[in-house]
Amino acid sequence: MDSQFIVGIDLGTTNSALAYCEKNGESENARIEVDAIPQVINPNEVAERTLLPSFLYIPGDLDFPKGSLSLPWDAAPEFVVGELARKRGAENPGRLVVSAKSWLSYAAANRTAPILPWQAPDEVSRLSPVEASSCYLQHLRTAWDAQRGVKGKGHSLAEQDVLLTVPASFDEEARELTRRAAEQAGLQRVTLLEEPQAAFYAWLESQGDSWRKRIKLGDLVLVCDVGGGTTDFSLIAVSEENGDLLLKRVAVGEHILLGGDNMDLALARLLQQKLGADGRPIDSYQLQALWHQCRSAKEYLFEHPKSPKQDVTLLGKGRKLVGGTIKTELSREELNRVLVEGFFPKVRSDEMPVRQRRIGFQELGLPYAADAAVTKHLARFLSQQVKDSPEAGNIRRGRSGLACPTHVLFNGGVMKAEVLRERLVEVLNGWLIEEGFEALSATNILDAPDLEHAVARGAAYYGRARRGHGVRIRSGVSRSYYIGIESAMPAVPGMAAPLKALCVAPFGMEEGTEAVVPDREFGLVVGEPAEFRFLSSTIRKQDHVGDLLEDWGDDIEELSPLEVTLTLEGQQGGVLPVRLQSRVTEIGTLELWCVSCDATNRWKLELNIREKTEA
Numbered sequence: 001m002d003s004q005f006i007v008g009i010d011l012g013t014t015n016s017a018l019a020y021c022e023k024n025g026e027s028e029n030a031r032i033e034v035d036a037i038p039q040v041i042n043p044n045e046v047a048e049r050t051l052l053p054s055f056l057y058i059p060g061d062l063d064f065p066k067g068s069l070s071l072p073w074d075a076a077p078e079f080v081v082g083e084l085a086r087k088r089g090a091e092n093p094g095r096l097v098v099s100a101k102s103w104l105s106y107a108a109a110n111r112t113a114p115i116l117p118w119q120a121p122d123e124v125s126r127l128s129p130v131e132a133s134s135c136y137l138q139h140l141r142t143a144w145d146a147q148r149g150v151k152g153k154g155h156s157l158a159e160q161d162v163l164l165t166v167p168a169s170f171d172e173e174a175r176e177l178t179r180r181a182a183e184q185a186g187l188q189r190v191t192l193l194e195e196p197q198a199a200f201y202a203w204l205e206s207q208g209d210s211w212r213k214r215i216k217l218g219d220l221v222l223v224c225d226v227g228g229g230t231t232d233f234s235l236i237a238v239s240e241e242n243g244d245l246l247l248k249r250v251a252v253g254e255h256i257l258l259g260g261d262n263m264d265l266a267l268a269r270l271l272q273q274k275l276g277a278d279g280r281p282i283d284s285y286q287l288q289a290l291w292h293q294c295r296s297a298k299e300y301l302f303e304h305p306k307s308p309k310q311d312v313t314l315l316g317k318g319r320k321l322v323g324g325t326i327k328t329e330l331s332r333e334e335l336n337r338v339l340v341e342g343f344f345p346k347v348r349s350d351e352m353p354v355r356q357r358r359i360g361f362q363e364l365g366l367p368y369a370a371d372a373a374v375t376k377h378l379a380r381f382l383s384q385q386v387k388d389s390p391e392a393g394n395i396r397r398g399r400s401g402l403a404c405p406t407h408v409l410f411n412g413g414v415m416k417a418e419v420l421r422e423r424l425v426e427v428l429n430g431w432l433i434e435e436g437f438e439a440l441s442a443t444n445i446l447d448a449p450d451l452e453h454a455v456a457r458g459a460a461y462y463g464r465a466r467r468g469h470g471v472r473i474r475s476g477v478s479r480s481y482y483i484g485i486e487s488a489m490p491a492v493p494g495m496a497a498p499l500k501a502l503c504v505a506p507f508g509m510e511e512g513t514e515a516v517v518p519d520r521e522f523g524l525v526v527g528e529p530a531e532f533r534f535l536s537s538t539i540r541k542q543d544h545v546g547d548l549l550e551d552w553g554d555d556i557e558e559l560s561p562l563e564v565t566l567t568l569e570g571q572q573g574g575v576l577p578v579r580l581q582s583r584v585t586e587i588g589t590l591e592l593w594c595v596s597c598d599a600t601n602r603w604k605l606e607l608n609i610r611e612k613t614e615a
Helices: 083-091 100-104 131-151 170-183 194-214 260-277 284-303 330-342 376-385 419-436 454-466
Strands: 004-013 015-022 037-042 045-049 161-166 190-194 218-224 231-241 245-254 309-315 325-331 405-410 480-486 499-505 512-515 521-525 529-532 535-537 562-565 574-586 590-598 602-606
Touching: 004 131, 004 194, 015 131, 015 454, 037 083, 083 161, 083 284, 100 131, 100 330, 131 170, 161 170, 161 194, 161 454, 170 190, 190 194, 190 231, 194 231, 194 245, 194 405, 194 454, 218 376, 218 419, 231 512, 245 529, 260 284, 260 325, 260 330, 260 376, 284 309, 284 325, 284 330, 325 330, 376 419, 405 419, 419 590, 512 521
Parallel strands: 004 161, 161 190, 218 405
Antiparallel strands: 004 015, 037 045, 218 231, 231 245, 309 325, 480 499, 480 535, 512 574, 521 574, 529 562, 574 590, 590 602
8 A cells, every 4th residue: 555654764863853745745845844753751741842862761660650651652651762761861871771873883782682771780671772773763653653543544654655764874784773673663664765865855855946056067065964973974976967967976984983972971071070170079870971961061052152151960979869969060162172173173184083002801882983083084084985986987086086075065963063064164175275176165055954854854855756756866875795705725724715705786786776796606505504794895986796806905894694594495405506696675675696507596695684584
């Protein structure tokens, strides 16, 4: 059955949002609405907000009065999700799940195991990053259904076409986990969309037909997306096809765990030092609470640019409401010094992020970026766009080969701060002048219509554009993908056979397309357990389907292996010659098909972490 609505969901690290438009109003000018999301904001108080804070609080027996967490669709919810979770979690961080989205992308953790809240006390139950993400999506679904599902068949969120956004730098495993979270939340018709693209779609929607007057043939748009947990960079080029302007995403940056969370911690460390100097030291538990309090103080100061300071109140030592409170303040001068100079310093275009010296034993946790300078990560991104990339002709370059954008579009909650936007443009303009170009003016900064809701609105616009009612950005897969091929070499004691990387999907391979690995056959293990090793790269954009690489250094990273048993009737175990075909589905899933040489048998491997593979 066709959907009644097109729904865009921004599953954010810090906040989530939902936007929609009715299918029967699919013209390019059809109105896209941001949904109001009911949530508990205080005990016994439910209110609608256009953002659902991506926080989950696991209440103890005495945390809230009985019945005070009731929602219109659930009288006794197991967890607190949204605004009240954020408030109470600032007081008791040991029961608060935060940054679940960042954990989804952390391959070193078991993302389907109950590990959150990270380092919670033993008495606190835990959830997996997938479960926590699913809880946010389930809240959105049940809130939607409570308002519209009562209208009858065809109106529940499970029956709608949902465009769910993910960071552009998410690899296939993180994307698959996001899809899994959506499935667990009861969403059945989900397509993933990269967040920077969604932000650009929101800008297109706000401009109507006038977007063609703001950007022209040969322009290169940098989308700078700094959110609560990640920093994402993308480049969108304006080219031409059959006389019409064509938008194409030509570059995606690496996955960088750097964002508002890091900034809040930096402010918390500053206030911790101030308190210590005043003879009021705080322990690591209180630091966690101070971290969350600094988020609120930062947001207040950015939203009230004339305010010189904001008070910060912290509970005294102990996990109960005893011991008094500790008060301090965050000044605007401190805010600007720590965030502007610390995270957006003035650097040269050849200053790369520093690599932290590795200590033999480390505390387990999220692999935050070792260098907090967003401007250095941007310099690395613009310098990495290799000249032999298939998209090299669409990327404007300077004297040193640096990719030089003509326009900038900001996205993410961090970039709501005008002082941070101004600093990044100032740094970028310094680079452009050195590269032989003019500095960006105000007209080159694409005015984002609404940073808090842009991604959700843009996702809904993309859903409408997929139906032919809007402008689409050509994109395809955001990295090159490879399958590991074991070398046919004599055994050497104590050493595994060298692994070669076979390119099965190059950067930019578009949705709905297929590719055949030419002129090659490979041996496929059937009838017994075998390990399939997948690899990817955001750097190697020049590789083609069928390229077999032996030495790739740090350009290619390995994903989690997949161990399965592919069956063949009458075959107990052995190696069969096959040809390989890859396919990118319309929803963005990458499939690898193994076809026997007589074409009588086919096996499908999906580049995800599912425990079983279809055969």
